Amino acid sequence: MSETLLDVQGLTCPLPVLKANKALRSLGPGARLTVLATDPASVKDFRAYAAETGHALVGFSEDKGVYRFTLRKREDA
Numbered sequence: 001m002s003e004t005l006l007d008v009q010g011l012t013c014p015l016p017v018l019k020a021n022k023a024l025r026s027l028g029p030g031a032r033l034t035v036l037a038t039d040p041a042s043v044k045d046f047r048a049y050a051a052e053t054g055h056a057l058v059g060f061s062e063d064k065g066v067y068r069f070t071l072r073k074r075e076d077a
Helices: 015-025 041-053
Strands: 003-007 032-037 056-063 066-072
Touching: 003 015, 015 032, 015 041, 015 066, 032 041, 041 056, 041 066
Parallel strands: 003 032
Antiparallel strands: 032 066, 056 066
């Protein structure tokens, strides 16, 4: 399975989600994208993004102010 890392640390809303959306468009169906972000608003933003787009938020963690999101691209996208 393909997995890509996107580091958007230091960027604020809405840039982390916009950059993740752009990265996901270039990936194949079912591919995983792991995003590293530092904006606390990104927690709410990525949950909403996944719900709205149908991509799965399959992982989330936080360590010392760095948020790690793992998204799986929809199979039909």
